[in-house]
Amino acid sequence: AFSLACFNADQGQVIVVYGADYGRRDRTTCINGRPDSQLQNVSCSKPTNIVATRCNGKNTCDIRALNSVFGDPCPDIYKYLEVAYRSRQSPQLSLNNKTVNELSQTVIRAFSLSCFNADQGQVIVVYGADYGRRDRTTCINGRPDSQLQNVSCSKPTNIVATRCNGKNTCDIRALNSVFGDPCPDIYKYLEVAYRCKCE
Structure with a gap:
């Protein structure tokens, strides 16, 4: 599962998702053991509001990066989920x-x-x-x-x-x-x- 968490959840911090993309944007992310044919399409990523809908306002959130959750923007391409988020009071360092x-x-x-x-x-x-x-x-x-x-x-x-x-x-x-x-x-x-x- 893909996990989001607030470091100071005990102080009332919650997740705020700015955006999320599911698909592939480059040939270098999440490539271990994948054949080159599954990495070729780097223009198949699509934005999704599913992560925001499920995670906003929570202290922690788990979500699976699966076609069954996000749909399949590019069949036969190995995809990944990118999420931009922060805790309400302190920015996420990534x-x-x-x-x-x-x-x-x-x-x-x-x-x-x-x-x-x-x-x-x-x-x-x-x-x-x-x-x-x-x-x-x-x-x-x-x-x-x-x-x-x-x-x-x-x-x-x-x-x-x-x-x-x-x-x-x-x-x-x-x-x-x-x-x-x-x-x-x-x-x-x-x-x-x-x-x-x-x-």
Whole structure:
């Protein structure tokens, strides 16, 4: 089974799934003992919301990477399941999780995603992004308590994926004018879960 878990589940942390793909994206992942013929199609991966449906809000979650669960996006190809997730309070280390403050009009600072091996053909793949506020501890410096109270105002957005997927580097501003304002009078931030993959 494929297992997701929160390291501090006893402190109330739960799983938040940003995205999941079942299929094959490259010829190097999960290849042990497999013939070359089962690794050729690297464009057969498909996104699925099954992992999010089964695992979101839980402390631990087991799910099997099987065609009977996810369907078969590419017959005769050996597939695997990739999941981008985090615990509600601490980022999962296998992902590049980035957070940036909501910007005031006087601050000019961009949110940057980049791949360290861009010269080797790596590009950005965004699994998910949220703009708003999930807790009272992230991006709080100098902010009054009244701007940190609503921790249920975060909303998912596909704007980061639309602007950044397939690029080596990407800058985007965390502004209400870009993402809309899910909670007026609350100080917001942008969280992005992404990976670098060979193009």
